[in-house]
Amino acid sequence: MALINEIIPLQAFEVILNKVASILLIEVSNQIALQGLTDEVGIYTERMTPYDKSEDIMINVMCSASNFQNITKKDSTGLTDYYVDIYTRGHETSLKTGEKDTRNKLHLYMGLCRYILSSSKYKTLDFEPGLVGGVYVNEIQFDLNFDNQDASYVRMGRLTLNVKHIETQDMDDVMEFLGNDTVTKLSNTDKGQKLIFNT
Secondary structure (H helix, E strand, O other): OOOOOOOOOOOHHHHHHHHHHHHHHHHHHHHHHHHOOOOOEEEEEOOOOOOOOOOOEEEEEEEEEEEEEOOOOOEEEEEEEEEEEEEEEOOOOOOOOHHHHHHHHHHHHHHHHHHHHHOHHHOOOOOOOOOEEEEEEEEEEEOOOOOOOOOOOEEEEEEEEEEEEEEEOOOOOOOOOOOOOOOEEEEEEOOEEEEEEOO
């Protein structure tokens, strides 16, 4: 028989994953419009399908791991790592090489994501205060694999985001202890403490 009979809500690490992707969709789209860019950008959460070379720019937000501290029966403080993977594909033209085009796109979109997620405007990821206690861009790495032998000029980079947050769960219903009413008491005897009726 199940002991938990309430519906378990989405956990904070999952809600935050979707929020990070949503923020990137809104803000990257806004930057494309502001800067007059013509790139086609797809933003995904937990995408498992490999990047297709027919795509232009793909941004994939994934949850990596959570570590918990200050654990109680009511809540715990989590530090969750999220990966923001960015894939770009360049084009060879008479004005620039495919390598340069790929690099420029990758660095541009990595810089946009880093700036957006580091902005003080998103210090709580647009949640009400209490759920998120800190948002930190911890690391940026670029793929050094240049083994593309088919002239497709594909590269990727990874931004690691750390989010400090609270995970909660309901407490068990417990009987409130109002007093210590008993019909017995302890009495000291030469043989030790003995229970006797409280008369």
